[in-house]
Amino acid sequence: MYYLQISKSPLEIDALYQRLKAPQYGGIVTFIGTVRQWTGPIETKFIEYSAYQSMAKSQLNKLADPIEAKGARVVIAHRLGKLQLTDEAVFVGVAAAHRGDAFKWCEYLIDQLKAEVPIWKKETDTDKIRWGN
Numbered sequence: 001m002y003y004l005q006i007s008k009s010p011l012e013i014d015a016l017y018q019r020l021k022a023p024q025y026g027g028i029v030t031f032i033g034t035v036r037q038w039t040g041p042i043e044t045k046f047i048e049y050s051a052y053q054s055m056a057k058s059q060l061n062k063l064a065d066p067i068e069a070k071g072a073r074v075v076i077a078h079r080l081g082k083l084q085l086t087d088e089a090v091f092v093g094v095a096a097a098h099r100g101d102a103f104k105w106c107e108y109l110i111d112q113l114k115a116e117v118p119i120w121k122k123e124t125d126t127d128k129i130r131w132g133n
Contacts, residue, residue: 002064005077006053006119011088019075020095027099029106033090035083043126049080049089052118059117067105072096076109078119089121 003019013032020028035047056078064074075093083089092110096102113119114133123130 002068002074002076004057004060004064004075006051006056006060006080007077008079008081011077011079011091013088013091016075016077016091016093020073020093022073022095024071024097025073025095025102026097027102028093028095029099029102030091030093031106031110032088033110035085035087035089037085039123042130044085045124045126046082046084047089047124048082048122049078050120050122051078051080056117056119060113063109063112063116067094067109070096070101072101072105074105074109076113078113078117080119 017030037044060076064076067074073095077091079089092106092113094102094106094109096105120131120133123132
């Protein structure tokens with residue numbers, strides 16, 4: 001069964017990874033997104049994440065369900081609140097029988113999370129504030 005978390009607590013990367021391990025899986029792929037300092041010429045000081053939590057969890061369920069129905073395991077965790085440079089903001093992991101599926105589904109999940117899930121970031125840069133997802 002998949003595991004989904006949206007929380008202000010720091011992400012416990014090893015514990016999230018351990019949720020993916022099982023004898024039937026031969027490939028585990030994870031993506032960890034961290035707060036970076038530079039986006040091109042723009043310098044970020046910190047980021048604040050917010051979410052419409054009930055809808056975000058519903059959307060994450062919709063993303064995870066079809067992948068788990070194919071026999072994989074999904075773990076997604078996203079942090080909310082104020083994050084400093086290098087803090088982990090998001091963890092997406094997929095365990096599958098074969099590495100190809102794990103890679104494909106992990107990439108799909110992070111791309112869809114960014115496009116569809118109502119989690120927003122307020123980036124405080126050295127010159128202005130920007131909003132995105």
